[in-house]
Amino acid sequence: MTEARPTVEVVRRSGRSRGRRGTGPGAGPGTGRLVATELLKITTGRWQFVGLCVALAVHVPLLLLWGAQAEPLVAWNSLRSRSGFLLAYAMMFFGVILVTGEYRYRTVTHTWLLTPRRSRVLGAQVLTVLAIGAALSTATFAAWWARGAARHGAPAMRADRPAELLSAYVIVVLMVCAAGVAGVGVGTLTRGSPAAAGAIALSGLAEAVLDGARFHGPATAPLGILLWPTSETHVSSLLAAISWAVVLTAAASASLHRDLPS
Amino acid sequence: MGETPRRGGDRPTSGRAGGARPAVASEPGAWPSAGTGTAPAVVDVHRLTKRYGRVEALRDVSFTVPAGTVTGFLGANGSGKTTTLRILLGMVAATDGHALINGRPYRELPAPARTVGAVLEPAAHPARTGRNHLRCLALPLGLPRRRRGPAVDEALAAVDLTAAADRPVGTYSLGMRGRLAIAGALLGDPELLVLDEPANGLDPDGIRWLRRFLRSWAASGRSALLSSHVLAEVTQTVDHVVIVDRGQVVLAAPATEVGRGHVEVRTPEADRLAELLRPEDVVRTGPDGLRLPHGLAEQVGRLCAAHGIPLVELHTTGPDLERTFFDLTSRADDETHTGAGGGARERAGGGWR
Structure with a gap:
């Protein structure tokens, strides 16, 4: 850096508005502001944003090549898996990256200095993943539904049975969001993406081998819903996926007190 | 110091x-x-x-x-x-x-x-x-x-x-x-x-x-x-x-209070100037150089002016933190190596001169 350095002068910004401070000790920023910060980090960090765009873009060739099933029933029954399966695991990975990126680049130091109550940061990350998961799953669900409706007509895609349609939509959103939140939890617990990926992979293998855990563990519970036809819902897998998201978030919250050494 | x-x-x-x-x-x-x-x-x-x-x-x-x-x-x-x-x-x-x-x-x-x-x-x-x-x-x-x-x-x-x-x-x-x-x-x-x-x-x-x-x-x-x-x-x-x-x-x-600096003097008549000062204050640093305790710069200036001694250099150095630091830490090393003092904690409790 060879640019000329101006005279250093520290000026106290005494006249400026101090803005909205926290209301209590260690209050820090509000949840809305923390979520906005997470979204700003995603859009300015480039790679996470590009990753999300890629996750969406992957659906385009699939939609074009396999979007129009010959049989109306097949189009309906594959709606849930086609709109949610890839996205659920993309969101799980995104949740991991959202958290572990902070540790990888050590920006978690700034984050915790700005918000000493670490659970609030975790809460904002969970809300961010929920918002993004809901938005993306809505987009993919709408796209796959529209493709089927264009080929076979809206009634074939249950437009005349809104409860059925809404149920399919909500389940996709729930699975995608639960997977994303589980990713945040695993990322917080492991503090590193390789460790998180390894933990998820190992868990998936163990769940696949063990009869009782298959489609009910944190890695395979979304499969228990999204691999099956839209007309079939395994409630136990649905509850397991949501429960794992809650349990992993609670475990992550409890682990936040760990030291952050240099 | x-x-x-x-x-x-x-x-x-x-x-x-x-x-x-x-x-x-x-x-x-x-x-x-x-x-x-x-x-x-x-x-x-x-x-x-x-x-x-x-x-x-x-x-x-x-x-x-x-x-x-x-x-x-x-x-x-x-x-x-x-x-x-x-x-x-x-x-x-x-x-x-x-x-x-x-x-x-x-x-x-x-x-x-x-x-x-x-x-x-x-x-x-x-x-x-x-x-x-x-x-x-x-x-x-x-x-x-x-x-x-x-x-x-x-x-x-x-x-x-x-x-x-x-x-x-x-x-x-x-x-x-x-x-x-x-x-x-x-x-x-x-x-x-x-x-x-x-x-x-x-x-x-x-x-x-x-x-x-x-x-x-x-x-x-x-x-x-x-x-x-x-x-x-x-x-x-x-x-x-x-x-x-x-x-x-x-x-x-x-x-x-930490490792106060000292006064560095350079003059072609260093011997004459040294005679005008208290012997215990003077450290010779060369044929034309003297090192004096902190605070004597003004006195040296006055003496030189009064006795017509030409000054090539007269300045006060900053605190010698480095010396203080190594005094403290090397002393700790020495004591550790000789097994004296029972460890750094006890040594830190003693007075420092």
């Missing part, structure tokens, strides 16, 4: 290097008051201990940072400086003792990031631009929307990064990242700066910039605590010195 600053174990230096103070609050929810001297203490570290398994990183570390001063927290690599600062800022939990800012733990401060500007490491996402990095820090600070942009611009200008603000941080040099980190610390317009090794990676120009910046900071009436293992870089900057060695404070004193 003219004066007799004390080791941390003695504690009365400036009345603020620890002292007997209750380790716990007298009332539930209340913390011990920070300092009792003339200047209130912004930072109060009391009997801080940190153990990682069987390794004791810190042991009974106590010191204070008086308000309105720049305090140098000095020590070799691995001496416990960073651990102390991380405990102070709530990144690491203490095994025992406490570290308070304005009488409270960091996480209990009403607006922590606007009370303390901290640089623990020059961390930033490499794909993010410098400006966007600061925007990400400014948003949770709670600045009004209209103030956020100008605050980021001011911080960039203060560290001279305006020209590089829209480049990804990954393209920055280590020194530029260090200055970006300082810009982040300035965003909240804090009263206290805590900087961990701020000169790491700075070129000589950058170090000079940092020195001027810290002087300007102190001149604005605010406080700073900066750690460093490069003594030369802080010698001209700090008002107060805390030296830590192997997890223990071995010295806490005002810089003016």
